[in-house]
Every structure is written in C-alpha cells, then in structure tokens.
Amino acid sequence: MRLRALGLVCGLIAAVSFTNTGCARYWDCGDEGDRPAGLTRQDMVGTYRADPFGTLTLKSDGTFEVSDWPEFDYPNDPKHTDWAAAGTWALQPERKTSGMRDDLELSFTGNRYWNSDFSKWQSDFTFDVTGKRQKPRLYRFTTDPDVCELHTLRHD
Structure with a gap:
C-alpha cells in the first residue's frame, strides 16, 4: 500500500x-497535417507566398531565392525585414513522426539570420510540408511550438 x-x-x-x-x-498544438505521401523534390519546385509578406522560390536545380522575407518570430505582428537571399534547398527523407518534422531545409549562401532567441547567427531554416503533392504548403511554428502559432507559405 x-x-x-x-x-x-x-x-x-x-x-x-x-x-x-x-x-x-x-x-x-498538433500540426497542419501529414506530409503528402510520395512527395518528391520535383513536387516542391515553384513559388510560395506567406501572408502578409514573404516569397520563396524553389528551383529544380536545388537552389532557392527568398525576397521580402519576414522575421518569423513575431506571430501577431510580423516584422518586415525586406531581406532577400539565396541558397540551396533539400527535401529531407520522410519521417513517420508527429510534431515538427523539418521536411524542407533551406541553407542560405553567404547570408545569416538571428535564431529565434537572438543568441546566435544561423544559416539554415526548416519547414514542415503538408497539403497535396500538386500544391504543397510549407509551415513552421513561430518561436516556441507551445505558442501554437504557425507561419504558412502557400504554393502559387
């Protein structure tokens, strides 16, 4: 007893x-849904736009360009940085996990940004992928995942 x-x-x-x-x-908090089954690198190619600003273009040669890039750590009042950069991108192997999967990795070339707690510079950035193969959607949690706020980029 x-x-x-x-x-x-x-x-x-x-x-x-x-x-x-x-x-x-x-x-x-959950997530935005599962990664589309059978998603390929070619499915990801295209231009994605965030609301209210920010554009990401993934190219078939594995490079990307961003423009009007927002500061992602302010969900209720996104900061407009007017930042443009380029680099390489990779679609990570599919993982059968819930929560943050980091499906898409962006590696910035020559440009860095402050991480979410402004303690160090980083040169890579990740998103989870959801939606459909024909029209994938990228998202990531703002700051800490327990805030339950997401930033989303939608395929044009």
Missing part, C-alpha cells in the same frame, strides 16, 4: 512538472 501511494505521488509530481514547464502543449 505504501509503495503504491509513493508511486502515485511520484506520478502526480511528474505530471504537474511536465504540464507546468510547457512541455505538454507540444502535443496539444
């Missing part, structure tokens, strides 16, 4: 700690 009560108390402490640190919200 005493061992069972101790187990119950430990379980309650763990559950309260887990939810109070914000970790539980990662699963409550």
Whole structure:
C-alpha cells in the first residue's frame, strides 16, 4: 500500500512538472497535417507566398531565392525585414513522426539570420510540408511550438 501511494505521488509530481514547464502543449498544438505521401523534390519546385509578406522560390536545380522575407518570430505582428537571399534547398527523407518534422531545409549562401532567441547567427531554416503533392504548403511554428502559432507559405 505504501509503495503504491509513493508511486502515485511520484506520478502526480511528474505530471504537474511536465504540464507546468510547457512541455505538454507540444502535443496539444498538433500540426497542419501529414506530409503528402510520395512527395518528391520535383513536387516542391515553384513559388510560395506567406501572408502578409514573404516569397520563396524553389528551383529544380536545388537552389532557392527568398525576397521580402519576414522575421518569423513575431506571430501577431510580423516584422518586415525586406531581406532577400539565396541558397540551396533539400527535401529531407520522410519521417513517420508527429510534431515538427523539418521536411524542407533551406541553407542560405553567404547570408545569416538571428535564431529565434537572438543568441546566435544561423544559416539554415526548416519547414514542415503538408497539403497535396500538386500544391504543397510549407509551415513552421513561430518561436516556441507551445505558442501554437504557425507561419504558412502557400504554393502559387
């Protein structure tokens, strides 16, 4: 009986700690849906636009260009940076996981941006992919995933 009560108390402490640190919200937010089955690199080629601004063009040779790129860490008041850059992109192998999958990776050439907590410069950026093969949609969580705010780029 005493061992069972101790187990119950430990379980309650763990559950309260887990939810109070914000970790539980990662699963409550969900995502925008699964990656389209059979998605190929060729399916991703095209121009994507964010709302209210930001354009990403993925080219078939594995390069990309961005223009009017927003500061993605302000969901309620996106900052307009008027930043343009280029680099290479890669569609990552499909993973059977929920939450953040980092399906598409952008590697900026010669340009870097501050990471979400402004502690260091980064030269890569990732998005999850959802939608349909004919019209994929890119998204990523703003700042911390437990905020449950997403930035989305839609295929033209």
